[in-house]
Amino acid sequence: MTRATNYTNAAQQRLLQLIDLLAGHELQGLAPAEIAKALNVSASVVTRDLDNLRTAGWAEQTPQGRWRLAPHVIEISERYAAGVRASVQGLLDTTQRYGQSAGVRGMFAAP
Known part of the structure; x- marks a missing residue:
């Protein structure tokens, strides 16, 4: 690209x-x-x-x-990974909240 x-x-x-x-x-x-x-x-x-x-x-x-x-390169990759984990957790939490309010359970469960 x-x-x-x-x-x-x-x-x-x-x-x-x-x-x-x-x-x-x-x-x-x-x-x-x-x-x-x-x-x-x-x-x-x-x-x-x-x-x-x-x-x-x-x-x-x-x-x-x-x-x-x-080692600075590793520090950056660790911060990146932590940000991705936090984002995924936020998405899972939001999906779970909306899924529960809509009566949908387990559709978007974390692996």
């Missing part, structure tokens, strides 16, 4: 590609040269992008100088 607009920004899109690239390499991370090759950009661009991700808490450097996603 790609839609071209005047609002896209190459640097921001590259940061998102970098996040996707780092995902799955949490244990050993990736070397800057590996990142540059995978994204087809220069080492200086990778350095700048990684520094931006580190500043925002999205990436961290291993003791070996490799890069991986930081």
Whole structure:
């Protein structure tokens, strides 16, 4: 679902590609040269992008100088999951209230 607009920004899109690239390499991370090759950009661009991700808490450097996603990514996914659970519970509660008032029971029971 790609839609071209005047609002896209190459640097921001590259940061998102970098996040996707780092995902799955949490244990050993990736070397800057590996990142540059995978994204087809220069080492200086990778350095700048990684520094931006580190500043925002999205990436961290291993003791070996490799890069991986930081725990901040997990924190975001946990907040997302909590929001989804709360929304589902709210929908179930509302459905149950309306179902009871309409004489419908068990139609929308939670699994």
